[in-house]
Amino acid sequence: MTVRKIKLDEQTVLCQPDEPLLDSLLRENIEISHGCRQGACQSCMLRSLKGKPPAEAQHGLKEGLKRQNYFLACLCYPQQDMEIAYSHHRDYVTYATVKAKQMLNPEIMQLVIETDEGLDYYAGQFVNLKREDGLTRSYSIANHRMHGRQLSFHVRRLSGGQFSEWAHQELQVGDRLAVSEPQGLCYYQPGQPEQNLLLIGTGSGLAPLAGIISEALHDGHRGDIHLYHGSSDLNGLYWVEEMRSLQQRYANFHYTPCISRGEPNPDKARGRAHEVAFKDLTALKGWRVYLCGHPDMVAASKRQAFMAGASLSDIYADAFHVASSSVD
Numbered sequence: 001m002t003v004r005k006i007k008l009d010e011q012t013v014l015c016q017p018d019e020p021l022l023d024s025l026l027r028e029n030i031e032i033s034h035g036c037r038q039g040a041c042q043s044c045m046l047r048s049l050k051g052k053p054p055a056e057a058q059h060g061l062k063e064g065l066k067r068q069n070y071f072l073a074c075l076c077y078p079q080q081d082m083e084i085a086y087s088h089h090r091d092y093v094t095y096a097t098v099k100a101k102q103m104l105n106p107e108i109m110q111l112v113i114e115t116d117e118g119l120d121y122y123a124g125q126f127v128n129l130k131r132e133d134g135l136t137r138s139y140s141i142a143n144h145r146m147h148g149r150q151l152s153f154h155v156r157r158l159s160g161g162q163f164s165e166w167a168h169q170e171l172q173v174g175d176r177l178a179v180s181e182p183q184g185l186c187y188y189q190p191g192q193p194e195q196n197l198l199l200i201g202t203g204s205g206l207a208p209l210a211g212i213i214s215e216a217l218h219d220g221h222r223g224d225i226h227l228y229h230g231s232s233d234l235n236g237l238y239w240v241e242e243m244r245s246l247q248q249r250y251a252n253f254h255y256t257p258c259i260s261r262g263e264p265n266p267d268k269a270r271g272r273a274h275e276v277a278f279k280d281l282t283a284l285k286g287w288r289v290y291l292c293g294h295p296d297m298v299a300a301s302k303r304q305a306f307m308a309g310a311s312l313s314d315i316y317a318d319a320f321h322v323a324s325s326s327v328d
């Protein structure tokens with residue numbers, strides 16, 4: 001395996017074998033905006049000035065960007081020396097003002113922002129939020145489109161998480177953030193109002209699911225909608241009353257909060273959300289399935305949904321996850 005020389009402006013960086021280019025650049029204190037580190041948020045996009053970047057590094061980019069040799073630094077393992085440039089693609093489309101912060105449980109905060117310009121989005125998609133120094137993170141939109149320029153997110157505080165710690169502790173109402181174009185395919189698609197929906201989420205994975213449910217109900221969805229939201233303990237659940245009151249208003253909406261550890265709770269299902277869901281619902285032919293949470297839960301649920309009859313093209317998973325989130 002060979003060390004590759006990477007030229008960016010006047011600097012040359014050595015990229016070690018098996019090291020993503022993003023890590024090589026950050027190691028040399030080169031400022032590269034980044035977020036998910038797994039090819040979802042596209043905030044680490046760069047451009048190759050000489051030759052094609054590795055095909056895997058262009059995964060998920062639009063065809064036009066691929067043709068112009070844009071690529072994602074976090075997915076790039078250079079196969080040859082490269083000359084690269086910062087991306088001038090305009091991925092931040094607007095700015096927003098923080099309107100409200102409210103704790104939903106001891107770890108998760110609802111952040112509400114108002115964008116300067118209206119965005120064309122679907123609930124369940126995500127945007128990248130960027131603070132002034134370039135630090136970027138992706139968050140799913142938790143409200144449906146009727147809210148106009150207001151977007152709400154569920155920000156889980158991660159110990160040592162630069163953005164989430166800052167958002168919880170320092171970000172103030174009135175502060176400004178840059179907001180990217182909405183991205184991701186995990187959203188409610190109108191047009192099949194009779195289709196049954198199964199949504200499984202853990203922790204702050206409820207955010208996109210709540211947005212999808214709200215959008216579906218608002219659109220007059222007639223098929224059954226089943227939500228399983230899980231946490232290891234009672235403290236990790238939130239919006240229990242909101243979901244219950246939605247259940248009372250809409251006969252086709254069914255809500256099951258799940259707890260996997262600790263004392264049994266009489267009105268919560270016992271077990272991991274996906275295990276409870278697949279015990280309750282064993283025949284999913286023709287259903288649409290949405291999964292948001294820890295990647296292990298998502299991977300296991302995809303398999304189980306498929307085995308229960310759901311078509312792979314009807315299974316949608318959140319495009320990014322938080323590595324330390326729980327599987328519960």
Ligand code: FES
Nearest residue numbers: 035036037042074
């Ligand atoms: S950091 Fe590379 S795509 Fe998110």
